[in-house]
Amino acid sequence: MYRDASVGVVMPAYNEEGFVGDVIREMPDYVDRIYAIDDQSTDGTWDEILEAARADAGSDGASESREDAQLVADGGFAGDRAAHDGGVSALAKRASVRDPIGRVVPIQHRENLGAGGAIKTGYLAALEDAVDATVTVDADGQMDLSQMTRLLDPLVEGRADYAKGNRLLSAEYRAAMPRFRFVGNAILTFLTKIASGYWKTMDPQNGYTAISNDALEAVDLENLYEYYGYCNDLLVKLNVHDMRVADVAMPAVYGDEESSIQYSSYIPKVSTMLLQNFFWRLQTKYLVLDFHPLALFYLVGAGLAGAGVLAVGTALLAAVSSLGTLVGGSTTVLLLVAGVAFLLFAMVFDMAESEHLETQVQ
Numbered sequence: 001m002y003r004d005a006s007v008g009v010v011m012p013a014y015n016e017e018g019f020v021g022d023v024i025r026e027m028p029d030y031v032d033r034i035y036a037i038d039d040q041s042t043d044g045t046w047d048e049i050l051e052a053a054r055a056d057a058g059s060d061g062a063s064e065s066r067e068d069a070q071l072v073a074d075g076g077f078a079g080d081r082a083a084h085d086g087g088v089s090a091l092a093k094r095a096s097v098r099d100p101i102g103r104v105v106p107i108q109h110r111e112n113l114g115a116g117g118a119i120k121t122g123y124l125a126a127l128e129d130a131v132d133a134t135v136t137v138d139a140d141g142q143m144d145l146s147q148m149t150r151l152l153d154p155l156v157e158g159r160a161d162y163a164k165g166n167r168l169l170s171a172e173y174r175a176a177m178p179r180f181r182f183v184g185n186a187i188l189t190f191l192t193k194i195a196s197g198y199w200k201t202m203d204p205q206n207g208y209t210a211i212s213n214d215a216l217e218a219v220d221l222e223n224l225y226e227y228y229g230y231c232n233d234l235l236v237k238l239n240v241h242d243m244r245v246a247d248v249a250m251p252a253v254y255g256d257e258e259s260s261i262q263y264s265s266y267i268p269k270v271s272t273m274l275l276q277n278f279f280w281r282l283q284t285k286y287l288v289l290d291f292h293p294l295a296l297f298y299l300v301g302a303g304l305a306g307a308g309v310l311a312v313g314t315a316l317l318a319a320v321s322s323l324g325t326l327v328g329g330s331t332t333v334l335l336l337v338a339g340v341a342f343l344l345f346a347m348v349f350d351m352a353e354s355e356h357l358e359t360q361v362q
Helices: 020-025 045-059 066-073 090-094 114-128 145-156 171-176 179-196 213-218 230-240 263-288 294-318 322-357
Strands: 007-013 033-038 095-097 104-109 133-136 162-166 209-212 245-249 358-361
Touching: 007 020, 007 114, 020 033, 020 045, 033 045, 033 114, 045 104, 090 095, 090 114, 104 114, 114 133, 114 213, 114 230, 133 145, 133 213, 145 162, 145 209, 145 245, 145 358, 162 230, 179 230, 179 263, 209 213, 230 263, 263 294, 294 322, 322 358
Parallel strands: 007 033, 007 133, 033 104, 162 245, 245 358
Antiparallel strands: 095 104, 133 209, 162 209
């Protein structure tokens, strides 16, 4: 436990042989549960998880405890554990959950579900176990485990419901990030600000996070996005439920690991998801759960700006005379200016609505 709060770590792993074992063995002592999810790896990742789990348990001088054994008997950590209502749980449908080995819960997906799918599986397990704070840690060794307490502190102190690392707050940390990652991160940061409503939050792709049990219960885990944009999707869901987010300055370690992200498909998929989430957030938070005129400002602004773009095409087709060109140009400018003005007003309102939900920790 950490400051009287139980701590679980969700660790997705896909073809991380040579890395995942070290991460498990180096996990801080205050971590109570390590949910190691093998996403149908084709190398020796699963065997390495089991070997490292035994080593971790042995280092504590303990094997499976009586409490763990009782949980297994009650359906707590069994491979196909059932929900309390007698049905099959969402976790059991997607993964086989092995008996704990010490504090490590080995989980193996029935099929490859991707990074977001593995995080979702771990969150479901942590939610069933009612863990107070759940941290996500990559299995490739990129994350400095000594920094974990900086993510946990805002949660245990009641200052945030979700804390995430931010490699962009510090010039030193930004300099350590490869240039191609920095450019892509900056673009997705801007798009995520608009979609989520957390305008101060940066580096949304950072996978080093901590979330409270209350936040996990509030968001719709079963519909969490299962591609690499899961972290962006989660921010949108958190904002709709007025959850507080802490951005924590955090370095990243870049070693011998290779990224499995295919940017040619990654960027279009995540951008489309963010656009859909943006409209869902406006509808749910500002029209269904409550009413705020910023939703109308966004919609009117987008409509006017779109009409201005359409007017450009119309003006080009109608520009057979100087009068036609003048009228078309005037209409286009008017529509575009009005559209941009409405959108800016909407953004200002949006920033004000979520300002109290954001904090930054240097």
